[in-house]
Amino acid sequence: MKLTELHIKDYNQFEDFKLDLTYPEGHRKAGQALDKVCFIGQSGTGKTSLIELIGKTLDSIISTSQKGNEFSYTKISTELQIKFDNGIVATIKLDHQQPLISFIGEKTYMLYLSKANNPLSNINTNKFYLSKIYYFPDYVPLQKQVLDEKTSFNKDANFINFGEVDFKENWSLINDAIIKDRELEIKNSLETSKALQNSELSNDDILKIRQNYINWRKSSPNPIVDLAENFLDKILNRFNLKVKTELDFERKEDIETIKIQTRQGEDIPFDALSTGTKQVILTALPLYGLKPEKAIILFDEPERSLYPDIQKEIVDFYTSMAKDSQFFFATHSPLIASSFEPWEIIELKFNEKGKVYQEKYYEGEKHVDNYTINPQYLTWTGILQKVFDLEQESNPLRDRQLIELATLESKLKHNSLTPEKKKETFEKYQKLATLLNWELK
Amino acid sequence: MKRIDKSVILSTAYKKWEENLEAHQCPHPAYNSSKGMFYHDIIMNLYHCQNGLCAYTEKSLILTGLENHCWNQQGRYSADLPSHFGELEHFDERLKSNKGWLWDNLFMVDGKVNRKKSSRGVNNILKPDLPEYDPFLLLSYDHKKHIFFANTQNTDLTEEDINSINDMIDILGINYVKDWRRKEITSRIKALEFGLEPAPLTEYHTAFEMTKRNLGLV
Numbered sequence: 329m330k331l332t333e334l335h336i337k338d339y340n341q342f343e344d345f346k347l348d349l350t351y352p353e354g355h356r357k358a359g360q361a362l363d364k365v366c367f368i369g370q371s372g373t374g375k376t377s378l379i380e381l382i383g384k385t386l387d388s389i390i391s392t393s394q395k396g397n398e399f400s401y402t403k404i405s406t407e408l409q410i411k412f413d414n415g416i417v418a419t420i421k422l423d424h425q426q427p428l429i430s431f432i433g434e435k436t437y438m439l440y441l442s443k444a445n446n447p448l449s450n451i452n453t454n455k456f457y458l459s460k461i462y463y464f465p466d467y468v469p470l471q472k473q474v475l476d477e478k479t480s481f482n483k484d485a486n487f488i489n490f491g492e493v494d495f496k497e498n499w500s501l502i503n504d505a506i507i508k509d510r511e512l513e514i515k516n517s518l519e520t521s522k523a524l525q526n527s528e529l530s531n532d533d534i535l536k537i538r539q540n541y542i543n544w545r546k547s548s549p550n551p552i553v554d555l556a557e558n559f560l561d562k563i564l565n566r567f568n569l570k571v572k573t574e575l576d577f578e579r580k581e582d583i584e585t586i587k588i589q590t591r592q593g594e595d596i597p598f599d600a601l602s603t604g605t606k607q608v609i610l611t612a613l614p615l616y617g618l619k620p621e622k623a624i625i626l627f628d629e630p631e632r633s634l635y636p637d638i639q640k641e642i643v644d645f646y647t648s649m650a651k652d653s654q655f656f657f658a659t660h661s662p663l664i665a666s667s668f669e670p671w672e673i674i675e676l677k678f679n680e681k682g683k684v685y686q687e688k689y690y691e692g693e694k695h696v697d698n699y700t701i702n703p704q705y706l707t708w709t710g711i712l713q714k715v716f717d718l719e720q721e722s723n724p725l726r727d728r729q730l731i732e733l734a735t736l737e738s739k740l741k742h743n744s745l746t747p748e749k750k751k752e753t754f755e756k757y758q759k760l761a762t763l764l765n766w767e768l769k
Numbered sequence: 770m771k772r773i774d775k776s777v778i779l780s781t782a783y784k785k786w787e788e789n790l791e792a793h794q795c796p797h798p799a800y801n802s803s804k805g806m807f808y809h810d811i812i813m814n815l816y817h818c819q820n821g822l823c824a825y826t827e828k829s830l831i832l833t834g835l836e837n838h839c840w841n842q843q844g845r846y847s848a849d850l851p852s853h854f855g856e857l858e859h860f861d862e863r864l865k866s867n868k869g870w871l872w873d874n875l876f877m878v879d880g881k882v883n884r885k886k887s888s889r890g891v892n893n894i895l896k897p898d899l900p901e902y903d904p905f906l907l908l909s910y911d912h913k914k915h916i917f918f919a920n921t922q923n924t925d926l927t928e929e930d931i932n933s934i935n936d937m938i939d940i941l942g943i944n945y946v947k948d949w950r951r952k953e954i955t956s957r958i959k960a961l962e963f964g965l966e967p968a969p970l971t972e973y974h975t976a977f978e979m980t981k982r983n984l985g986l987v
Contacts, residue, residue, distance in 0.1 A: 713948065719881070721948060727916065728939045734911040734918040735935060742922045766914075 329459040329622065330361035330654040333411035339381075343683045354696035359412040364647060364655040366668045368716065369676030373684050375658035376466075378676075379626045382656060383463045385410060386624060387487035389418045390459070401404070459624045459654075465491035468610040470598075474765040483618060490614055498610065499585055501617025505551040506575070506583055516544055521542055555616050563608050563638060563645060565591065569601075586613065604633035608642075612649065620650040631661035643667035660693050661702075662711040670699045676714070726764065733760050770825055770904055770943055771975050773818055773897045775872065779837065780814040781844030783807035787872055800859075800869025807870070812857060813839070813846045815877040822972055823855065824876035824897055825941040828949065829972040830855040855881040861891050873898065882942035895937040896931065907934055910979035912958075913922070915951040916944045917976070950976055961986050 331349050336342040347367060351357040367375040385408060410418045468490050482488075483501060490498070520541045524534060556571035564570055572587035572595065586609060588596045598606070615625075627646065631639045640663040647655055659665060665673060670696075675687040690698040703711050712718040720727075736757040739745065745753060761767075778784045779867075786807065790797055798805075805811075808952040813823075813834060821831040823985060834851035841847040859865045864874050876897070909920045918935035920926065926934070938944060950973045957967035958980055970977055981987045 372937070719948075720945070724939075727944050727947070728917050728935075730911075730914050731918045731935045731938055731944065734914055734916055735921055735931065737911070738909060738918065738921045 330413045330624070331386075331411050333409075334382070335411075336381075337408070339408060340377065341372075341678070341682065341684045343681075345684060345686075347362060347674060348694070352690070352694045352699075354478075355549075355671070361654060362672050364643070364657070364668065364672055365655075366643075366665055366673045367656070367676060368660070368665055368673060369684075370678070370698040371660075373678060375676060376628050379463070379628050379656055379658050381402065381408070382410075382624070383487060383489075383626050384420070385459050386459065386461050390461075390486045390638060410622045436494050459622055459732070460485075460618075460620060461487045461624045461626070462491045462614070462618070462620060463487070463626045463713035464611050465489065466632055467491065468493075470495045470606070470610070481502055488614075490611070493614070495610060496585070498614050498617070502551060502555065502586070502613060503583060505617070509548070509550055510549070513545075513550075516541060548595060555613075559616060559645070559649065560609065560612055560768040563612075563641075564588070564605070566635075566638060567602070567605055569596065569605065602633070604635065604638070607633055608638070611646070615646065615649040620653050623650055623652060623653040625653055625655045627655065627657045629659060629661075630657055631659055631664050636663050639663035640666060662708055662716055664702050665711055666706070666708070668703060670702045670704075671696075673703065673715070727759060729764055733757065733764060733766060736760065770895065770897055770908065770941075771822070771827060772902050772904065773817045773824055773876070775815075775898045777816065777818055779817055779840045779844070780807060780810035780846065783810045783814070783844070783870075784872065785844075787870055790870075790900040796867045797870045800865055805870065808857070809850050810844075810846045810853070811870070811872075812850065812853075815857075815875060816853070816855070819877055823879040823882065823946075824858070825878055825943050826882055826946040826950075827975060828879050828946050828972050830879060848929040853877075854880055858883050858886070860896060863890075872969060876887040879942075879946070880946060880967060882945050886940065886942055889936075889940055891940060892933045892937050894933050895941060904975050905979070907978075908938075908975075910976050910983065912954070912976075912983050915954070915976070946973075949973075953977075954980055958984065958986070 333349060334347040338344075340750040349362050350359050351362060352531040353359075357363075359436075360634045367378055369375055392452065408419070412418070444612070510691065520537055523529075523537045526533075529537075550573070553573045554573060556573050561570045568591050570591050571590050575583055575587070585598060588598065588601060588605075588609075590596060601609075610626075611630075625646070630642050630646065634642060639661055643655075643657065643664060644667060647653075657664065670689045673689070675689075676684050677687050679685050691700060692698050701714050703715050704715060709721050713721060736753055740753055740757060783806075785871045789795075816831050817835050821829060821835055823830050824892040830941060831851060831853035834848060839846055841850040842884075856879075858876045859869070860874050864871060868874065877962075893899060895907065905920075906923055907920055907926070909922070910917055917938050919931040919938075921931060953970065953973050953975050957970060957977065960967040961981070962984075
């Protein structure tokens with residue numbers, strides 16, 4: 329289940345705000361729901377609000393539909409409509425007087441599911457189509473932040489906010505897989521040893537038994553090795569770190585948390601890791617553990633505390649960890665934005681009335697050929713200027729020094745300088761060109 | 770930065786009032802922006818003289834309202850102020866307190882340039898309405914960096930003049946629009962190089978003319 333359309337009639341700064349979340353005409357996936365969406369816009373335009381609204385609203389829809397209740401469609405001005413790729417349209421009505429179904433800020437919502445395009449029973453009977461929703465806020469804590477200690481982590485919940493999940497609970501998903509793998513490994517090793525003890529085995533038989541064991545290990549890799557080699561180490565290696573994969577199963581503490589080492593093999597306590605490193609691990613672990621499929625995954629500020637080289641890869645890193653899912657990101661980073669096709673970017677802006685609208689990147693019909701901005705084709709400066717509307721390419725001091733550089737260049741080209749003066753001017757010119765990173769042409 | 774001819778006076782009521790103050794060496798009423806009696810008249814007269822362009826950057830600030838019929842017989846601008854992006858600018862900030870409505874010191878400039886204009890003292894060497902101001906003698910244009918700089922080939926300019934001009938280019942924010950200017954000029958230069966008629970240019974005329982001269986396209 330993926331979102332294809334979102335329509336907010338009246339909610340805070342959104343008024344008759346409509347988002348088409350499908351690929352444009354001319355795209356190989358034309359008309360299908362977007363695989364990933366990136367919200368950008370000035371602070372206050374509602375990027376985080378949209379991410380939260382989508383998460384909470386979908387949670388309501390799924391929870392409500394699972395109860396098998398009957399719903400009616402009521403026309404009320406203040407409402408939110410969501411259209412799914414299976415044709416179902418959900419309408420959420422704001423109403424302070426009604427019992428709470430979904431809670432967003434100080435607003436309460438009643439939920440209505442429209443039968444217009446698809447019988448409601450479809451959503452109830454075909455549970456396969458129901459999505460899980462995973463929300464990663466801008467900061468994923470090490471320890472649980474919720475006040476209600478009774479709230480326990482349920483990996484099967486429809487909606488999981490990883491801002492409220494304890495790292496130990498988060499790790500337990502992988503820990504269980506590691507223990508299961510260890511048990512299987514012992515079992516298979518014992519069976520293999522036992523089989524090999526048969527004195528009547530030919531050399532071919534022995535090779536076959538050994539090959540069977542190797543094949544099993546290949547087909548079901550050790551989860552910690554898989555996590556390290558195929559996912560986390562790709563990022564951690566940049567920080568000269570890696571996941572410790574040789575685990576000692578002698579004591580419980582040996583596997584009670586992820587172990588990080590330097591690439592040279594020295595153990596690093598988790599607390600000693602940088603904020604960025606912790607965030608990568610804390611967000612990647614649940615994705616690896618839950619192995620989302622057909623899920624909706626929401627990320628607020630995925631760039632947080634990450635160096636630029638990691639930022640430009642982090643979107644691909646996360647999306648590689650889920651199958652056939654729909655991702656929503658909210659960001660201020662041009663490097664994050666560079667990972668998206670132009671139709672996947674939703675730039676929010678204020679109009680003169682203070683309401684939010686989507687800046688369109690195409691002219692005329694929504695067709696791939698009509699797009700005038702493509703962040704994947706732009707330089708970082710180009711993205712800052714064309715996508716993030718930064719008017720200047722640099723600090724004003726650079727402009728002043730460019731004037732100086734042009735003056736020196738002109739003197740060298742056109743003025744009759746003595747050889748000494750020319751040499752001195754050229755040295756000045758070269759030094760300034762280096763500081764300005766101005767290529768000498 | 771074009772030379773601006775401010776001798777065309779459409780706001781005759783304002784000009785008479787201003788000349789009277791000057792003749793009697795009276796201090797001007799406090800400059801309080803849009804509350805000034807002749808505020809709209811001054812703006813629209815300046816736009817008329819500047820062809821709707823920013824006095825410093827030559828960026829287009831206004832498209833309509835420059836027609837003569839908007840002025841009544843009393844020498845007042847009689848229409849509503851059309852939509853524009855400019856701000857009334859005092860070339861020399863020091864004159865704002867006592868001579869805030871002095872015609873010679875006022876220009877219409879891009880609001881963003883005005884807000885970023887340095888408060889450093891100004892030098893009249895680049896005052897665009899002075900009879901001796903000639904951009905082609907004082908300025909050069911680097912068509913790779915898309916910036917104006919002092920004309921070092923003008924042997925009449927001393928090293929001190931060159932420094933003053935470069936400082937004034939910076940203070941007035943003439944290069945603030947270099948990215949927009951680059952876009953407008955480059956596509957037209959390419960058209961000329963390919964033997965095509967470039968689309969008519971409505972702004973950045975000086976930079977375009979200098980680029981053509983740099984490249985031998987005139």
